Amino acid sequence: MTKKLTIMIDGAVYDGLYRVVGPRKISQFIERLVRPHVMDLDAAYNTMSQDEKREIAAEVWSENLIGDVGEVNNETW
Numbered sequence: 001m002t003k004k005l006t007i008m009i010d011g012a013v014y015d016g017l018y019r020v021v022g023p024r025k026i027s028q029f030i031e032r033l034v035r036p037h038v039m040d041l042d043a044a045y046n047t048m049s050q051d052e053k054r055e056i057a058a059e060v061w062s063e064n065l066i067g068d069v070g071e072v073n074n075e076t077w
Contacts, residue, residue, distance in 0.1 A: 009017075021029045036044075048054060 017026050017029070
């Protein structure tokens with residue numbers, strides 16, 4: 001269910017949103033930005049963890065980082 005929200009913002013910010021995001025798209029843009037900060041992150045992470053392809057890709061990515069850390073530690077700073 002959607003709810004109507006009235007907010008006050010600086011005119012320059014509104015003009016930038018209108019120019020960059022486009023008319024009739026500002027609400028969706030703001031919702032995408034705000035959602036991760038107000039929704040239950042545990043539920044979102046749990047949902048993501050159920051995606052096997054995503055989990056495999058994340059594991060491969062994190063394992064490859066271990067090699068990068070070893071290279072950084074051997075450098076002289």
